[in-house]
Amino acid sequence: MSGIPLAQKDLFCTEGLRTTCSSKILSNFIPPYTATAVMKLESAGSITIGKTNMDEFAMGSSNETSYFGNVHNPWKKGYVPGGSSGGSAAAVAAGIVPAATGTDTGGSIRQPAAHCGITGIKPTYGRVSRWGMIAFASSLDQAGPLARSAEDCAILLNEMSGHDSKDTTSLDIESTDLLHTINQPIKGLKIGIVKEFSLGDLDSEVQNRFEDSKKLYETLGAEFVEISLPNISASVPTYYSIAPAECSSNLSRFDGVRFGHRAENTGDLNDLYIKSRSEGFGDEVKRRILIGTYALSAGYYDAYYKKAQQVRRLIKNDFELAFESIDLIMTPTSPGTAFAFGSKGAQNPIELYLEDLFTISSNLAGLPAISIPHGKVNSMPAGLQLIGNFLREDQILNAAHIFQQNSAFHLDKPSMEEF
Numbered sequence: 001m002s003g004i005p006l007a008q009k010d011l012f013c014t015e016g017l018r019t020t021c022s023s024k025i026l027s028n029f030i031p032p033y034t035a036t037a038v039m040k041l042e043s044a045g046s047i048t049i050g051k052t053n054m055d056e057f058a059m060g061s062s063n064e065t066s067y068f069g070n071v072h073n074p075w076k077k078g079y080v081p082g083g084s085s086g087g088s089a090a091a092v093a094a095g096i097v098p099a100a101t102g103t104d105t106g107g108s109i110r111q112p113a114a115h116c117g118i119t120g121i122k123p124t125y126g127r128v129s130r131w132g133m134i135a136f137a138s139s140l141d142q143a144g145p146l147a148r149s150a151e152d153c154a155i156l157l158n159e160m161s162g163h164d165s166k167d168t169t170s171l172d173i174e175s176t177d178l179l180h181t182i183n184q185p186i187k188g189l190k191i192g193i194v195k196e197f198s199l200g201d202l203d204s205e206v207q208n209r210f211e212d213s214k215k216l217y218e219t220l221g222a223e224f225v226e227i228s229l230p231n232i233s234a235s236v237p238t239y240y241s242i243a244p245a246e247c248s249s250n251l252s253r254f255d256g257v258r259f260g261h262r263a264e265n266t267g268d269l270n271d272l273y274i275k276s277r278s279e280g281f282g283d284e285v286k287r288r289i290l291i292g293t294y295a296l297s298a299g300y301y302d303a304y305y306k307k308a309q310q311v312r313r314l315i316k317n318d319f320e321l322a323f324e325s326i327d328l329i330m331t332p333t334s335p336g337t338a339f340a341f342g343s344k345g346a347q348n349p350i351e352l353y354l355e356d357l358f359t360i361s362s363n364l365a366g367l368p369a370i371s372i373p374h375g376k377v378n379s380m381p382a383g384l385q386l387i388g389n390f391l392r393e394d395q396i397l398n399a400a401h402i403f404q405q406n407s408a409f410h411l412d413k414p415s416m417e418e419f
Contacts, residue, residue, distance in 0.1 A: 001159060002045030007091045007100040010051040011058060012038050012143070013132040017048075021134050022066035023056045025254050025261045025280025035132025036164045037101065037143045044159040049097065052087030056282045057251065058105055058136040060084050061355040062344070063112070065284040070341055073115060075380055077418040079338045082112030088146050089116040093414060099147035099156055103133060105140045106239050107333075107359025110371035113146055114333035114383020117373045117412055119400065120146040121153045124391045125366035126171035128157075129164035137246035138169070140239075140363045149410050150372060150400035154178040157393065173391070181394050182401045187221030189399060192326040196232045197358065202335055205377040210332055213374045213384050213403070217330075220402060225326055229318040234311050235361040240353060241295055241308035242364075247285075248292030254280065287349065316365040323389040328396055331358045333371040333383030358385055368393045372400045373409040381412070 008014060011021045013031035020026045034042075042048060055065040063071040063086030071086040073079040074094040081090040085102030089112035092100050102109040104122035113120030121144050128143045135141060145156035158178050164170040193214075199207055214224060256262040256276025263275035281289070295304035322329070335357055345352030362369040367387055374384040384403075388396035404410045 001041065001155070004046045004099070005049045005097050006041060006046045007050050007052045007088055007097045008038055008048055009054055009085055009088050009100065009102050011054065011103060011134040012101060013134065014038060014048065014051065017051065019051070019134070020067075021057045022054045022068055023280065023282065023285070024067045025277070027067065027261065029260050031132075033132060036129035036166065037133065037160045040159050040162065041101070041156070052085075052091055052100060054087050055084035056285050057134070057247070058084040058103055058108055058141075059247070059284050059288055061107070061111060061352050063087065064341060065282055067282060072419070073338045074414040074416060074419070075117065076338065079340055079380070080115065082115035082334070082338065084108040085120070085146065086112045089113055089118060089120065092116070092118050092146050092148065094416060095413065099145055099152055101143060102146050103141055103143050104363065105136050105243060106363050107356040109144050109146060110333050110359050110369060110383065110385060111355065113371040114373070115338040115381065117381030117409070117414070118146055118148055119150050119153050119370065119372050119410060120144065121157060121370040121393065121397070122362065122368060123157060123161070123393055124171070124368045126169050127391070127393070128160045129162070129167045129170050131164055131167040135250040137243040138250060139246060140243060142363070149404055150370065150397050151179070151182060153370070154182055154397045154401070176394060178394050178397055182398050184398055185221065186217070186399055186402050189222040189328070190326040191217060191222050191224050192227035192322055192329040193224055194229050194232060194329060194331060195226050196229055197331055199332070202332065203377065206332055206336060206382060209375040209377060209382050210384070214330070216403065216406060220406060227322045227326060227329070229315070229322060229361070231311060231314040231318050232361055235315060235364060236353060236357060238308045238311045238315065238364060239356070239360045240291070241304050242312065244288040244292030245295045245305045246292065248289045248296065251285070251289055256280070284349070312364045315361055319365045319367060328389070328392075328399060329387040331385045331387070333358060333385040337377045337380035337382055362387050366390070368396060370396045370400050372403060373412065374407070375409055
């Protein structure tokens with residue numbers, strides 16, 4: 001990767017370079033160290049040329065919660081790029097950089113990749129070190145690359161992966177060359193279609209793109225099998241119990257005392273905490289902290305957080321059972337394409353939360369998943385998601401690469417005329 005310029009999502013700590021998480025509370029924070037994932041890429045020869053905008057503390061699905069303002073989708077000005085890694089996806093789609101880093105807690109690499117017409121992969125939880133990555137929800141966050149093709153993602157993921165003794169969630173496994181099998185034929189590959197995902201309720205053009213992709217895979221020798229994930233419908237409420245709970249714990253460190261924004265003209269220590277956090281956090285972050293604190297409070301922990309963790313185990317069990325008879329699972333990445341600023345979630349935040357309908361379950365189960373472009377719907381890119389079994393990034397990268405060798409959707413670029 002010698003000399004390859006990369007952009008880093010602005011929650012990876014970078015020594016001597018501001019790391020803000022797109023939040024006012026960290027707008028002046030300069031870390032004294034660099035995240036392991038970034039160090040690995042730089043050790044391979046890549047050059048960090050800048051940091052990318054994101055949803056504040058990675059909380060959002062549209063990149064509209066950033067303290068520094070919205071990121072525009074390169075395909076259409078005034079439209080969201082997806083979130084939370086929207087700045088990274090937009091930078092790659094616009095041709096500013098050939099690749100960028102992102103993080104995925106509930107779809108935050110795959111959804112912006114889909115909306116911007118590029119490729120993005122969320123690895124198995126623990127494959128890439130989380131050390132130096134500012135946490136949102138520690139049991140869900142995972143770093144990964146965004147690039148134009150599956151092959152480029154494999155190159156980056158090869159360098160980012162590996163055990164890190166500084167990260168207790170890092171998997172101590174032998175390194176795998178993800179390029180070694182990327183060109184293998186996929187004849188006989190068994191792909192699962194989840195019957196609980198009511199694809200018939202989606203926009204007809206989204207359905208058409210999905211059916212077109214199925215036909216392409218069938219011509220390449222893949223077989224489709226209907227599978228059942230009986231608890232998958234509980235993914236969104238489960239996620240939005242666990243993620244806010246972990247966020248409320250992780251964000252308690254930002255108190256105006258040790259680093260970051262500090263309110264002026266405060267009285268006692270409690271007043272300093274309240275004013276610093278009130279001024280420093282945006283509305284969506286405050287909402288999730290409140291939800292999480294409530295879910296973890298005495299009398300509600302068992303009813304919400306503990307129950308959500310039990311349902312999470314059921315969802316993971318469903319995947320394990322399904323993968324006994326199939327190789328990977330195929331779904332749309334998102335229910336629709338990019339939408340205009342302010343058109344979703346303004347009155348009801350749940351409207352935005354449902355944008356992650358197809359992506360959240362793989363985070364809850366810790367499984368790898370990739371989004372690749374597979375055409376357009378109303379002139380905007382649409383994404384196809386492939387979910388793999390535990391540590392089977394090689395298989396989903398292989399399937400994605402063969403798809404891209406037999407199509408040209410990943411080569412489409414926005415005209416950028418509006419900009």
